[in-house]
Amino acid sequence: MDIIQPAWSNETYGFDIAPFLLVLLPFLLLCILCPIVLLRMSRLRLPRGPPAIPVHHSFCEVSKRYGPLIFLRFGSVPVLVASSPDTARQILQKHDQIFSWIPRTAVSSYLFGGKDILFSQPGPYHKLLRQLAFSQLSGNKRLQSFRPIISSEIRQLLCNVSHTSNNVFVREKLYESTFSIISAMVMGKSTKNINFHSAKGQSLVATLREVVDLVGAFNIGDSIPFLATLDLQGYEQKSKAVSQILEVIFAEVVNERRNDRENMDNKMEDEDFLDALITVSSNQRDVPITDSHLKGIFTDIFVGGIDISTLTIEWALAELLKHPNTLKKVQEELSSVVGSTRLVFDSDVENLPYLRAVVKEAMRLHPVTPLLLPHAAREQCRVYGYDIPSGTLVYINTWAIGRDPTVWENPLEFYPERFLESNVNFRGQHFELLPFGSGRRGCPGLALGISNVYLMLANLLHVFDWVTLGEIDLKEKFSVICTLADPLVAKVKLRVPRYLIEAKTK
Numbered sequence: 001m002d003i004i005q006p007a008w009s010n011e012t013y014g015f016d017i018a019p020f021l022l023v024l025l026p027f028l029l030l031c032i033l034c035p036i037v038l039l040r041m042s043r044l045r046l047p048r049g050p051p052a053i054p055v056h057h058s059f060c061e062v063s064k065r066y067g068p069l070i071f072l073r074f075g076s077v078p079v080l081v082a083s084s085p086d087t088a089r090q091i092l093q094k095h096d097q098i099f100s101w102i103p104r105t106a107v108s109s110y111l112f113g114g115k116d117i118l119f120s121q122p123g124p125y126h127k128l129l130r131q132l133a134f135s136q137l138s139g140n141k142r143l144q145s146f147r148p149i150i151s152s153e154i155r156q157l158l159c160n161v162s163h164t165s166n167n168v169f170v171r172e173k174l175y176e177s178t179f180s181i182i183s184a185m186v187m188g189k190s191t192k193n194i195n196f197h198s199a200k201g202q203s204l205v206a207t208l209r210e211v212v213d214l215v216g217a218f219n220i221g222d223s224i225p226f227l228a229t230l231d232l233q234g235y236e237q238k239s240k241a242v243s244q245i246l247e248v249i250f251a252e253v254v255n256e257r258r259n260d261r262e263n264m265d266n267k268m269e270d271e272d273f274l275d276a277l278i279t280v281s282s283n284q285r286d287v288p289i290t291d292s293h294l295k296g297i298f299t300d301i302f303v304g305g306i307d308i309s310t311l312t313i314e315w316a317l318a319e320l321l322k323h324p325n326t327l328k329k330v331q332e333e334l335s336s337v338v339g340s341t342r343l344v345f346d347s348d349v350e351n352l353p354y355l356r357a358v359v360k361e362a363m364r365l366h367p368v369t370p371l372l373l374p375h376a377a378r379e380q381c382r383v384y385g386y387d388i389p390s391g392t393l394v395y396i397n398t399w400a401i402g403r404d405p406t407v408w409e410n411p412l413e414f415y416p417e418r419f420l421e422s423n424v425n426f427r428g429q430h431f432e433l434l435p436f437g438s439g440r441r442g443c444p445g446l447a448l449g450i451s452n453v454y455l456m457l458a459n460l461l462h463v464f465d466w467v468t469l470g471e472i473d474l475k476e477k478f479s480v481i482c483t484l485a486d487p488l489v490a491k492v493k494l495r496v497p498r499y500l501i502e503a504k505t506k
């Protein structure tokens, strides 16, 4: 019997044409769809912007030319960048409901599937998690109960630094300390299994670093959808692998805690964030929280709590080492308020206005998330009379706002004094200073984050004199976060009696 070959079979063409069609068909579809979409968009009144992606210009340079609200495209994805306090206000306050949506990327889908805090869309689940993160980690009562842990970890940090006879690699030391604080707050006694220096701890640290790299990577498939299935850069594969490692690490901790609780007939008090989540997950029926939700939530808290706080302190310290007179002023303030017979306590911070001004100034010039996290337009809306299409990716350029000469006098100068007489704060109501974002997606860990930054920086400056190894280079390295390209290295000399940091260490 004759077999009828389909038109695209090997026999017809002498080679297997199916793979070609697989690539060709989406391409043809795009050729047909693109003009239709562009035609529809051309009827909209869009903000001005460059014709293509500004690969070698920063957004800041582009907005100098096109104004504080620019519109461009990453492949087929429309992008809006706000670079002034007022355009930021429009997005994060006036149209917060529309712009608090989060773009779904391949990496976030494979890592968390929208089950974490950062990549879940606004709704009851996202709200519940934000409330939990806020009340269980950053609320006043919780912060007070965690004070002994935080003080003990800071003392350990100071002791470690003081025993470093050679150069101090500041970022590494800070990372270790904030890791220990956050894991103690999140997992309490279970932390012993994930101690920073243990094999599991090191595996978690390495995996969290990969998460930051993956979330910050530019994945071609997100902008050119027909290339997505090819995973050209391998990010989808990597995300799946990273997700599995996180699942294993966190599942062990969660299961162990569940067993402990069952052994106590679930009559234990909620001691840490993990307890609180397990309690909520067993009571919640409307908004289920499964183990893979827990993995995502923990990852967000670890990354948010460790990396951003660490890098904020490193930037502040680098600016101070570059400006010895400012450093001297902070240390004089510390000596006069704290003296030399004790460490800095949390209660001292309100009496250290110059230190707080230094931190604000560092966050103005070096916001660790310079574009915040990408938001997305849930539906089409009008901003300043322009039509912003549904699905537009939205960035708030807090880096450019912090350096805008129409907003700040001598914006490139590190001058903490500008904040001494000013009521501008970073809590999300003053859109000229947004290191923690604002609105529905603003940082729920603000109180914990800023308290750790103040206390760690204050103690490092109070306990040590810092000696640089040469000219401090403030060159930046950008991804989703902005870091010092050359991590800070310095030498220290004790400026208080040694017994202050050696007493009561773990």
Ligand code: HEM
Residues within 6 Å of the ligand: 117, 118, 119, 130, 133, 137, 138, 300, 301, 304, 305, 306, 308, 309, 312, 368, 369, 372, 373, 374, 434, 435, 436, 437, 438, 440, 441, 442, 443, 444, 445, 446, 448, 449, 450, 453
């Ligand atoms: C100096 C320290 C910190 C800074 C500067 C900071 C900054 C930020 C920023 C800019 C955002 C995004 C806001 C937006 O896109 O609109 C954010 C979100 C977030 N931060 Fe922080 N953060 C810090 C510390 C923390 C800490 C200690 C935690 C953990 C308790 C935390 C947990 C989170 C979470 C879970 C989100 C996602 C919120 C959401 O999408 O609803 N952060 N943070």
